[in-house]
Amino acid sequence: MVTLKLDLGERSYPIYIESNLFNQNNLLSQHIRAKRVCIVTNTVVAPLYLEKIKSQLHQYQVDEVILADGEAEKNLSNFDKIMSHLLANTHGRDSTLIALGGGVIGDITGFAAACYQRGIDFIQIPTTLLSQVDSSVGGKTAVNHPLGKNMIGAFYQPKAVIIDIDSLTTLPKREFSAGMAEVIKYGILGDGDFFAWLEANTKAIKAGEQQVLIQMIEKCCQCKADIVSADETEAGVRALLNLGHTFGHAIEAEQGYGNWLHGEAVATGMVLAAKLAVAMNLLEVSELRRIEQLLTDFELPLIAPQTMGFNEFIKHMRRDKKNIGGKLRLIIPTAIGKSVMRDDINEDMLQQIL
Known part of the structure; x- marks a missing residue:
């Protein structure tokens, strides 16, 4: 397994790259510090990989938010949907968000993590080539506005980036x-x-x-x-x-x-x-x-x-x-x-x- 490190002092984190990572049970858990996890994904990725990820998290209390697919979904309405879900399910500051999907899911989940209770942990699991090589790394999080792309967001780093290249086999x-x-x-x-x-x-x-x-x-x-x-x-x-x-x-x-x-x-x-x-x-x-x-x-x-x-x-x-x-x-x-x-x-x- 390739393991890189993004060096930002106390906010440094690993980037894992390999095949079959979705089946490595201890990889996710070492980056989760409490018992509450919320997975954010979309209607295309969820049927393919959601249960695989949840099977690694049997010791945690896990719920999920499933958004529609597409760039148009990276908006304030879906940001509010994630926030409302976290509040309704009494997630605390020690909860961890997991972004399971492409750049849209990674960006909106990261922004939600940056804002919820002034910042909670999140993990990137990018499933598209674009998100694997670019948007999942570096901590740029945002949503779009009709007047401009990525104009509402924050710099907020994940705790880890887990890149399973097998996800590319299902990519159009x-x-x-x-x-x-x-x-x-x-x-x-x-x-x-x-x-x-x-x-x-x-x-x-x-x-x-x-x-x-x-x-x-x-x-x-x-x-x-x-x-x-x-x-x-x-x-x-x-x-x-x-x-x-x-x-x-x-x-x-x-x-x-x-x-x-x-x-x-x-x-x-x-x-x-x-x-x-x-x-x-x-x-x-x-x-x-x-x-x-x-x-x-x-x-x-x-x-x-x-x-x-x-x-x-x-x-x-x-x-x-x-x-x-x-x-x-x-x-x-x-x-x-x-x-x-x-x-x-x-x-x-x-x-x-x-």
Whole structure:
């Protein structure tokens, strides 16, 4: 079993990566300090894995909240549903929440844990590729608002992240591809060798070869753990993890949450960021073509929706969380393996790209 550590002093925690972890009875219990547990999951994941997880928790008093599936469910209404359930079932400060699902479940459960009685323990059990390589690690928790994605949330770290790669066998092909956008992002923003490794191992990844998947997920989690350890609250280097996200979040908000998957929007966002870099003479066209090719190999979109032009993008981008003093701040790749944050990009430049 691969075990990584996200180092945050007293709030450090392990990340476990392996197959068959859902059947390891002592893995969960070592991170639960009392007898009350609430599992938050959704209608797709619950029939597949809920009973497996509950079977590991026979010594605890366990209840669950089952939400509908989809990005549109990451909202204040479902946040209230979780809170009401915890209150109605007299959960205390020593209760533990378990997030069993993809990024939506992880984000909303983490935010509920951050807020309930000013903070209770939670554990991430991510079941999608996107959540395994990105959203379950690092403590970003949030819900969406119609005016902006992830605008209501908190930085709040889990007690552990348990990644059973067997859950990927039940993941729809489109969801797997969406997760690959976040994987490819790590190569573009800071590791050219990893990007080349992805190019060389595309067939093995798509075939679901276990050891290749474990190696890939480990690399992404280590990269994110290193960055979060250095900058937990996104005051500096952690912002680089938002490569493609400013454009991508605009697509998601404009199209309606869930119509474009998060990874699909990020893929297109990374292409737009790379095109902007080319226009600024910061990135070689050949590098842009490699980015486009790898995204295409995993059947990810390269072009924004036809209904979206400059005006549709910019109204959302002006609300981006990275902006300071009214200035747009964008993450721009300057080479495969290197990205920078720029705050000198004017809207005329963006208009040419969009």
